[in-house]
Amino acid sequence: MSAPIEPNPTPDAPPNKYRREFLWAMGGLSAAVAAAMAGWGGLELMVSPGTADEWHKSVCRFCGTGCTIRVGLRDGKVVDIRGHEAGHNKGVICVKGSMLRALPEIEGRLTRPMIRKGGKLVEAGWDEALDLIAARFKEIRDTHGPDALAFYGSGQLFTEESYTANKLFKGGLRTNNVDGNPRLCMASAAAGYVSVYGKDEPPGSYEDIDHAEVLFIFGANPYECHPPLWERIQRRRAADPRVYTICVDPRLSPTAKRCDLHLPVIPGTDLLLLNAMAQVIVEDGLAERAFVDRHVRFSQAGQTMDFEAFRAFLQDYAPSKVEGRLGIGADVIRHVAHRFARARASMSLWTMGVNQRTQGTALNIMLNAIHLLTGHIGRPGATPFSVTGQPNACGGVRDTGALAHALPGGRLVANAEHRREVEKLWGVPEGTISPKPGHHAVELFRAMEDGRVKGALVMCTNPAQSLPDCDRYAAAMEKCFTVVSEIVPDSETAKTASVLLPAALWCEKQGVLGQGERRYQLVDKLLDAPGEAKSDLWILAELATRLGLGDVIKARTPQEVWDEWRHISAQSYYNFEGMTYDRLRALPGLQWPCPTEVHPGTVRRYVEGDDPFVSKGAGIEFYGQKDKRAVIQLCPYVPSPEQPSADFPLYLTTGRVLEQWHTGTMTQRIAELSGAAGPARFVVSEVDASQRGVTSGDMIELSSRFGSVRGRAVTDPSMRPGLLFAAFYDARLLVNRVVADHFDPVSKEPEYKVTAVQFRKAGD
Ligand SMILES: Nc1nc2c(c(=O)[nH]1)N[C@H]1C(S)=C(S)[C@@H](COP(=O)(O)OP(=O)(O)OC[C@H]3O[C@@H](n4cnc5c(=O)[nH]c(N)nc54)[C@H](O)[C@@H]3O)O[C@H]1N2
Ligand SMILES: Nc1nc2c(c(=O)[nH]1)N[C@H]1C(S)=C(S)[C@@H](COP(=O)(O)OP(=O)(O)OC[C@H]3O[C@@H](n4cnc5c(=O)[nH]c(N)nc54)[C@H](O)[C@@H]3O)O[C@H]1N2
Ligand code: SF4
Ligand SMILES: [Mo]
Numbered sequence: 001m002s003a004p005i006e007p008n009p010t011p012d013a014p015p016n017k018y019r020r021e022f023l024w025a026m027g028g029l030s031a032a033v034a035a036a037m038a039g040w041g042g043l044e045l046m047v048s049p050g051t052a053d054e055w056h057k058s059v060c061r062f063c064g065t066g067c068t069i070r071v072g073l074r075d076g077k078v079v080d081i082r083g084h085e086a087g088h089n090k091g092v093i094c095v096k097g098s099m100l101r102a103l104p105e106i107e108g109r110l111t112r113p114m115i116r117k118g119g120k121l122v123e124a125g126w127d128e129a130l131d132l133i134a135a136r137f138k139e140i141r142d143t144h145g146p147d148a149l150a151f152y153g154s155g156q157l158f159t160e161e162s163y164t165a166n167k168l169f170k171g172g173l174r175t176n177n178v179d180g181n182p183r184l185c186m187a188s189a190a191a192g193y194v195s196v197y198g199k200d201e202p203p204g205s206y207e208d209i210d211h212a213e214v215l216f217i218f219g220a221n222p223y224e225c226h227p228p229l230w231e232r233i234q235r236r237r238a239a240d241p242r243v244y245t246i247c248v249d250p251r252l253s254p255t256a257k258r259c260d261l262h263l264p265v266i267p268g269t270d271l272l273l274l275n276a277m278a279q280v281i282v283e284d285g286l287a288e289r290a291f292v293d294r295h296v297r298f299s300q301a302g303q304t305m306d307f308e309a310f311r312a313f314l315q316d317y318a319p320s321k322v323e324g325r326l327g328i329g330a331d332v333i334r335h336v337a338h339r340f341a342r343a344r345a346s347m348s349l350w351t352m353g354v355n356q357r358t359q360g361t362a363l364n365i366m367l368n369a370i371h372l373l374t375g376h377i378g379r380p381g382a383t384p385f386s387v388t389g390q391p392n393a394c395g396g397v398r399d400t401g402a403l404a405h406a407l408p409g410g411r412l413v414a415n416a417e418h419r420r421e422v423e424k425l426w427g428v429p430e431g432t433i434s435p436k437p438g439h440h441a442v443e444l445f446r447a448m449e450d451g452r453v454k455g456a457l458v459m460c461t462n463p464a465q466s467l468p469d470c471d472r473y474a475a476a477m478e479k480c481f482t483v484v485s486e487i488v489p490d491s492e493t494a495k496t497a498s499v500l501l502p503a504a505l506w507c508e509k510q511g512v513l514g515q516g517e518r519r520y521q522l523v524d525k526l527l528d529a530p531g532e533a534k535s536d537l538w539i540l541a542e543l544a545t546r547l548g549l550g551d552v553i554k555a556r557t558p559q560e561v562w563d564e565w566r567h568i569s570a571q572s573y574y575n576f577e578g579m580t581y582d583r584l585r586a587l588p589g590l591q592w593p594c595p596t597e598v599h600p601g602t603v604r605r606y607v608e609g610d611d612p613f614v615s616k617g618a619g620i621e622f623y624g625q626k627d628k629r630a631v632i633q634l635c636p637y638v639p640s641p642e643q644p645s646a647d648f649p650l651y652l653t654t655g656r657v658l659e660q661w662h663t664g665t666m667t668q669r670i671a672e673l674s675g676a677a678g679p680a681r682f683v684v685s686e687v688d689a690s691q692r693g694v695t696s697g698d699m700i701e702l703s704s705r706f707g708s709v710r711g712r713a714v715t716d717p718s719m720r721p722g723l724l725f726a727a728f729y730d731a732r733l734l735v736n737r738v739v740a741d742h743f744d745p746v747s748k749e750p751e752y753k754v755t756a757v758q759f760r761k762a763g764d
Helices: 017-025 031-037 096-103 126-144 161-171 187-197 208-211 229-239 254-258 270-285 289-295 305-318 318-327 330-342 359-372 393-398 418-424 441-449 470-481 536-546 558-569 580-588 671-676 686-689
Strands: 056-059 070-074 077-083 115-116 122-125 149-153 179-180 213-218 244-248 261-263 298-302 303-305 346-350 384-386 455-459 482-488 500-503 513-516 520-523 630-633 650-655 682-684 697-705 707-715 723-727 756-760
Touching: 056 520, 070 096, 077 096, 096 671, 115 126, 122 650, 126 149, 126 298, 126 482, 126 500, 126 536, 161 179, 161 393, 161 418, 161 455, 161 513, 161 558, 179 393, 179 441, 187 359, 187 384, 187 520, 187 630, 208 229, 208 346, 213 330, 244 254, 261 330, 261 520, 270 305, 270 318, 270 330, 270 359, 289 298, 289 305, 289 359, 298 305, 305 318, 318 330, 330 359, 346 359, 359 384, 359 630, 441 470, 455 536, 482 520, 513 558, 520 580, 682 686, 682 697, 686 707
Parallel strands: 149 179, 149 455, 213 244, 213 346, 244 261, 298 630, 346 384, 455 482, 482 500, 650 723, 682 707
Antiparallel strands: 056 070, 070 077, 115 122, 115 500, 298 303, 513 520, 650 756, 682 723, 697 707, 697 756
């Protein structure tokens, strides 16, 4: 099962021509528009060649690429969306971004609060709904203690909203049960960065793509999930024939098809690849010893070790010892290690194939480690870089510490000094913040199931469809007093609600999104929300008042909250004090650290002259660690708990398609997008299908130890035997019914990418 060293043949045409045209048609602006925008100041209210009367700078609300866009309005409606030339995306957007114009107008928006009465959700007024929530939350807290309450949020809320929710629950209600969907997404990346550098968030930037010679794309499918970044990679390849792209993915994904080298690892085994690469780097003298000796420390279970001990540990991972389990030949592993190490600049880009794994943290540590060992860090084009999923997982959730174990600015609830600092910054009495970490996502829903948590506010996320083993956790929400803030009435989660609140979306409200390269951008309010829908910030602030916590949540408007949080950030290495609303409005975002209102932002972190925290004369300094050295933990390979067996002999992996966003509540309602993607299917290999008497289009029943689900199969000649793929956007094919809910012991992120399954033909 080893991969060829030879480059891939000429990239295949995409399966559907319509999809490709759709994707690229959105890229770029006309020369005239680009010229008009060259002077950034003249941008607002620019007249377009299209039908819009006025144009406003904004940000796409979908993915973590964070494309800067121009929103064209006419008669108070969005009529056009363009990529913004001055943004990092240089005018390029993808099909989801371009169809944002249809988002505010999607059919069936939720416009009034609803309360479950006699088993049915019935319309109610805001006062009735909010008074009911406050009364029930108080009753639950007084009877069962604050830890019977919880908040489950989202990397799609604005920073002001996540920050306020975190403060309300941890500093007001006094429970650390605050978690959210970034736990399903970026938790392993965050845990990896904290382990290595002592601080979260990537050291590099998208612009490193423009300088990289080797692009190591690992467990990521940017062709579909981050198209402007893929486009940037293409531009880089076109500019320099030496650029070499490697894709590590068990599946011949659309990205893998188009890279120079595809490494089709066996699902769940690729920590073996990273350890083997490290072994080759060390044994073949490819390590930058001077860099390592000055900037790196090795560690195992808290004990510092030397380079020789690290080398000894790696001996079990020599390419010849891992090739069978990994599915990649030893010669290929050596080739990749040499190519990566010897390049002038290597950049790794990784996403969910890495993070959504029971060894997600270890994989993140080792991805950073191969850069540290070879000195591919802190130079243009040389950087490790975890690509972010959601538009505000970074700024909104990771930076504000809106997770069960965390507090703002990289602090921890378990640390008494950190609690005291935050209590002071929040102006709440000492001892307010509980020292007990709250429940992380999967555990939180288990606590709802067994009654430890009795009341929850779920905001801007659809866990009944997006959690692994989702039926189990949907039932848990039904058992609880669950309040759901949503834009549509029929998400799987809305169906479980005791109270359903109508939310304003994207540019119907104002707030900051913090995206994958530490870039913060402002979304201004351009539209009125439909009916009685309100912003999530308004909902949180009103609830605070009714809970008697108005003195904790004093900041009520987006700008007031932003300024509070901006000043608090200045007391940490996550410092963006210099990013005022005015600056964010005038610029296509800024990257932190950005400590003052004249600071230009930081492209490369830990690098002298760029990062304001690096000491003079240090060159590179990993200041997040006490001894200012990056730490490489030894990471032994542990196989996934989901191993194929006689009952479940196949691997299922799950993910995304270009035209759909997550659980599809928004993109399934936009005809151009649902039409292009079609209904979700199980993608199966021809061998596995024919062995089971299945032909393309047949209905199948897929089962795992966790449950079963029916859906149509589509055979794909490029799918490797033994592997199936399904996306999770379609509620009619609820793939998470069968997905295992094992999680990484450190990051607590579930392993969506590996489930052992079986399937058979089912009647229609
Ligand atoms: N079109 C679209 N774009 C999106 C989103 C969306 O819903 N739709 N969502 C956004 C969000 S929140 C996220 S998190 C990102 C996700 O972006 P990506 O991570 O790029 O997308 P996924 O499809 O989840 O998974 C990536 C790849 O991991 C591979 N994989 C599976 N198992 C393994 C393994 O064991 N090892 C390795 N190395 N790879 C494996 C899968 O085959 C898949 O091709 O996309 C963002 N962008
Ligand atoms: N099988 C499988 N499952 C996965 C993954 C996978 O790869 N495979 N990936 C995981 C990852 S990385 C992620 S990030 C999660 C995403 O999972 P979810 O967050 O559950 O998915 P979304 O569809 O983005 O849910 C957002 C919800 O918020 C609503 N909404 C939109 N805008 C607003 C707003 O402004 N306010 C409010 N209150 N509501 C709003 C939408 O209608 C939608 O129902 O899925 C995870 N689940
Ligand atoms: S790549 Fe992401 S941020 Fe950019 S337009 Fe597409 S969905 Fe929006
Ligand atoms: Mo995500």
